[in-house]
Amino acid sequence: xxxxxxxxxxxxxxxxxxxxxxxxxxxxxxxxxxxxxxxxxxxxxxxxxxxxxxxxxxxxxxxxxxxxxxxxxxxxxxxxxxxxxxxxxxxxxxxxxxxxxxxxxxxxxxxxxxxxxxxxxxxxxxxxxxxxxxxxxxxxxxxxxxxxxxxxxxxxxxxxxxxxxxxxxxxxxxxxxxxxxxxxxxxxxxxxxxxxxxxxxxxxxxxxxxxxxxxxxxxxxxxxxxxxxxxxxxxxxxxxxxxxxxxxxxxxxxxxxxxxxxxxxxxxxxxxxxxxxxxxxxxxxxxxxxxxxxxxxxxxxxxxxxxxxxxxxxxxxxxxxxxxxxxxxxxxxxxxxxxxxxxxxxxxxxxxxxxxxxxxxxxxxxxxxxxxxxxxxxxxxxxxxxxxxxxxxxxxxxxxxxxxxxxxxxxx
Numbered sequence: 001x002x003x004x005x006x007x008x009x010x011x012x013x014x015x016x017x018x019x020x021x022x023x024x025x026x027x028x029x030x031x032x033x034x035x036x037x038x039x040x041x042x043x044x045x046x047x048x049x050x051x052x053x054x055x056x057x058x059x060x061x062x063x064x065x066x067x068x069x070x071x072x073x074x075x076x077x078x079x080x081x082x083x084x085x086x087x088x089x090x091x092x093x094x095x096x097x098x099x100x101x102x103x104x105x106x107x108x109x110x111x112x113x114x115x116x117x118x119x120x121x122x123x124x125x126x127x128x129x130x131x132x133x134x135x136x137x138x139x140x141x142x143x144x145x146x147x148x149x150x151x152x153x154x155x156x157x158x159x160x161x162x163x164x165x166x167x168x169x170x171x172x173x174x175x176x177x178x179x180x181x182x183x184x185x186x187x188x189x190x191x192x193x194x195x196x197x198x199x200x201x202x203x204x205x206x207x208x209x210x211x212x213x214x215x216x217x218x219x220x221x222x223x224x225x226x227x228x229x230x231x232x233x234x235x236x237x238x239x240x241x242x243x244x245x246x247x248x249x250x251x252x253x254x255x256x257x258x259x260x261x262x263x264x265x266x267x268x269x270x271x272x273x274x275x276x277x278x279x280x281x282x283x284x285x286x287x288x289x290x291x292x293x294x295x296x297x298x299x300x301x302x303x304x305x306x307x308x309x310x311x312x313x314x315x316x317x318x319x320x321x322x323x324x325x326x327x328x329x330x331x332x333x334x335x336x337x338x339x340x341x342x343x344x345x346x347x348x349x350x351x352x353x354x355x356x357x358x359x360x361x362x363x364x365x366x367x368x369x370x371x372x373x374x375x376x377x378x379x380x381x382x383x384x385x386x387x388x389x390x391x392x393x394x395x396x397x398x399x400x401x402x403x404x405x406x407x408x409x410x411x412x
Contacts, residue, residue, distance in 0.1 A: 284331065
């Protein structure tokens, strides 16, 4: 990710929801320094309150994540030094639906080699996982709080990569249900071995985890997502194994991740269905992705009401003339919320759009949008691909397949 994003550029949006509350966080540069911003809705996304700067410092703040449990709201992000040489994971917590943050910018990693945080929350427990290179092997680290983020336990290494193996662990995601915690990530190995999706499970609120196991068998699987409720665990990923296409693929487990059913495709085999996202509420499973099969690169959506046994038809959520990218999704009760980045072709303005299943598309007015030059090759990692600040070199990261606007892989 470039440190020199133009002022007003809104990227890396995330959404979380609980009850009637919806929280949207994003990364934006206003005065030449990227900050983490928050807006809150208390009426199911019909309107949003004022903008809150959560980072508000001289560091380069990026890659925000949000999680919610009841009235508690948690936000984590990567904070990079002004020189770009170090990066840590910071954490803030609110006990009053985001009105105030009693825990502010707590440094969870404190090793100068951490980035790309992901979070999950259940009851009083908060779980934060991130990519860390303090061992030199690009591992997935995790910390757990049992008191709503007021304090955290010791750091756990879930991937346990070795320097000799040359493996790299990237793109972790985390979900929790009751006392169970599920962490997935992409394991990138030397070019002779396909990338794979790994899963580590805790049945005791993050106190200990199983040894990571491989979930996928396809030759190339990327950008995994995980969601859980009760005994059910759902893993979604981008399957690039078919050559010339990328397909959103889902596998479900109904025994706490002990076994998974046969994976099945949710998107068309034409075009590139990239960066799929997943949310659940009760027996409902919701999936969204960004697809290049349409001229304007739209955001698509499918849903299931029977624990992913069957899915309804594909719905175009963005339905406009702009180029859409980076969708994220959250669900609470019967409500579903999708947020994405929109590049309107007529004005070449990047902004963030919001849609709920109870109304039409709502434009979230953030700060004054800035015109963005179109270069012909937009590197998608800048828009959504949870890019690293202190992670692998571009060569090591090439297996995550940057693409241009035509969906073709870019040489790295």
